[in-house]
Amino acid sequence: MELRTHWEMRSGPRVGRRYGAWVTNLPSELDAALASFFDEVRQRSDDFVGLADRDAAETMAELSSARQVREVALATAIANRYMVDEDDRRAGGSAPITTAGRELSGPVLHRLGLAGLLRSGAPIDTPVLVAQTAVYLAGPGVPLHRYLVLNVDWDLAEPLMLAGWRLWRPSKQDWNALRPVPLAADFAAKPSFDPVLEFGQHLVLSAEDPGAEPVDNRIFWRLFQPRVQQSPAWAPLLCLNLAQDTHVMPVAEYLIEPARSVATYQESIPTTFLGPEGDYEVPQLGPLHVDEDQAVWLAGFLSALSCKLEEWTAAAGMTRPSKRLRPVAGRFLDTCAKIAFDAEVNFGEDPGEVAFNYVVALERLVSANDDRGDLKRRTAQRTAVLIGRHNAERLAIYHRVTRPIRCAAR
DSSP, X not given: OHHHHHHHHSSSSEEEGGGGGXXXXXXXXXXXXXXXXXXXXXXXXXXXXXXXXXXXXXXXXXXHHHHHHHHHHHHHHHHHTOSOEEEEEEETTTEEEEEOSOOOOHHHHHHHTHHHHXXXXXXXXXXXXXXXXXXXXXXXXXXXXXXXEEOOEEOOSSOEEETTEEEEOOOHHHHHHHSSSGGGGGGOSSOSSOGGGGGOOOOEEEEEOTTOOOOOTTSOOBOOOOXXXXXXXXXXXXXXXXXXXXXXXXXXXEEEETTTEEEEEEEOOOEEEESTTSOEEEEOOOSOEEOHHHHHHHHXXXXXXXXXXHHHHHHHTTSHHHHHHHHHHHHHHHHHTTBOGGGOBOTTSOHHHHHHHHHHHHHHHHOOTTOOSOHHHHHHHHHHHHHOSSHHHHXXXXXXXXXXXXXXXX
């Protein structure tokens, strides 16, 4: 009883380390507690009439059945070792304070859409809602995935694997299934993803991120926009940008714990408006457009290049050449975004800096640590030998690399 009193006095899911020791059959206890809470909310529907969803959610969170859910969810999360974090400060001078899992609070009920769903009067598949809410609160842990949305206009028929990443076109149903507590997500305070993704037209690079930690969605996450050079998807992005002169860039990036949390690192998805009054918003894809004639060639090129990259990486291991490729690729990718159609530098960018970045990337790719002097000639020779298919082409490449760069004045 002392532990329960301590829990009720605190605003978050915190309790002494010994709390989980006396709880048995944890998942079924949490399921039962959630089912009891949902049932009480629906039985007391008159208590929420006239209240905004946010206020109704706060009222729901004060019910005795909600407090019971919080107690059992905390114990379950500790037993599952799910999002456990110990605080060295002492609770009443005794045990360390432990946080674990997520809290069933008013803001959570509102943000996930649980409050809106429970008071909507819509039919509810209670066992499914209970199961989805239980794993959101208390785990156990599941692999987290990175999702990078690309600006490519390509009706890709089948998924491709690129350097360990899956290139595919998620449908509306695919996106919806990733949302926290999917059964309630249509009532959520804010969409988990940009609604334009529901058109199912965007290509996505996705992969498991073994180093990522689950996110506690007590706030809406809007993290810094990473440079492409720092992206964990640099290898598949390199493959895509080597295939065509037209650049391919991420327009959104998410860290997803499927059906539990979505952390947004970047979200700047272009749209355009159609209709007689311009009131119909649709995705604006491109600048790379892949038609049916190009699709077969591009898929083959990407698959072959990905295989070569994986073979080379495996052969190089942790040697200096393998460490060198990522920063070189990063400089190349960051520079690609500064180029528009027909190899024109984007307005506002310095053409000289763009050319310099490409030259540096090429030099770093083909040079050796002991190169001294005449780096220009060595770079031209090695580049010609590396990519030239016959003597005439190698000579042309050599002259192309050694030719002075002239940037047109703007």
